[in-house]
Amino acid sequence: DQQVKQNSPSLSVQEGRISILNCDYTNSMFDYFLWYKKYPAEGPTFLISISSIKDKNEDGRFTVFLNKSAKHLSLHIVPSQPGDSAVYFCAASKAGGSYIPTFGRGTSLIVHP
Amino acid sequence: KAGVTQTPRYLIKTRGQQVTLSCSPISGHRSVSWYQQTPGQGLQFLFEYFSETQRNKGNFPGRFSGRQFSNSRSEMNVSTLELGDSALYLCASSHSGRTANTGELFFGEGSRLTVL
Numbered sequence: 001d002q003q004v005k006q007n008s009p010s011l012s013v014q015e016g017r018i019s020i021l022n023c024d025y026t027n028s029m030f031d032y033f034l035w036y037k038k039y040p041a042e043g044p045t046f047l048i049s050i051s052s053i054k055d056k057n058e059d060g061r062f063t064v065f066l067n068k069s070a071k072h073l074s075l076h077i078v079p080s081q082p083g084d085s086a087v088y089f090c091a092a093s094k095a096g097g098s099y100i101p102t103f104g105r106g107t108s109l110i111v112h113p
Numbered sequence: 114k115a116g117v118t119q120t121p122r123y124l125i126k127t128r129g130q131q132v133t134l135s136c137s138p139i140s141g142h143r144s145v146s147w148y149q150q151t152p153g154q155g156l157q158f159l160f161e162y163f164s165e166t167q168r169n170k171g172n173f174p175g176r177f178s179g180r181q182f183s184n185s186r187s188e189m190n191v192s193t194l195e196l197g198d199s200a201l202y203l204c205a206s207s208h209s210g211r212t213a214n215t216g217e218l219f220f221g222e223g224s225r226l227t228v229l
Contacts, residue, residue, distance in 0.1 A: 006155075009153075036220075042222055043203055044203070044219065044220045046219075091156075100161060100169050100171075101218070102158070103155045105154060105159075106155050107208055
């Protein structure tokens with residue numbers, strides 16, 4: 001049973017446009033959410049996170065939005081750059097219980113020049 | 114500051130064999146977690162060690178085991194290898210493993226295991 005779902009295996013975007021990566025979760029106990037980026041032959045690297053007490057967190061070109069009622073979060077990249085081409089993993093954890101993050105299956109983003 | 118180091122980076126084994134993978138965390142990090150990544154399955158949590166004790170365990174069979182040493186270095190072992198064990202095995206370290214406090218896990222580049 002997948003508790004964190006990334007239903008789009010891939011996304012293709014033109015350079016300069018907005019990239020929107022989506023993530024849904026089923027466990028209402030999750031209260032901390034993270035996005036990781038992974039290039040081929042490298043380990044995932046932390047990108048941005050958001051606590052359940054917020055609905056938006058911004059870091060440069062990257063913004064994460066959280067809709068708790070819909071159990072949905074999204075990562076916006078504006079403007080998209082070719083160097084953003086990577087696999088993006090959504091992850092969720094429970095601060096009060098087992099904090100081990102549960103990862104989605106990832107979305108492969110390709111940004112075309 | 115050196116990152117998380119995993120060895121070996123690539124290895125090929127045959128069914129029935131066993132394999133040991135090694136992970137050296139970032140200096141000062143006491144928590145080490147292991148994940149399995151296969152195509153289309155994302156990152157599946159194997160187990161987490163903190164101060165030489167297994168603190169959390171995922172839903173993997175007993176063929177998958179691990180340990181942590183006093184210097185926080187960790188090893189994982191897979192016995193009686195099966196074709197389905199072919200995957201990228203990732204190690205991640207953090208200060209305490211409390212993601213909500215630290216905000217992130219630091220991953221190594223992974224060990225790619227191929228089982229023939």
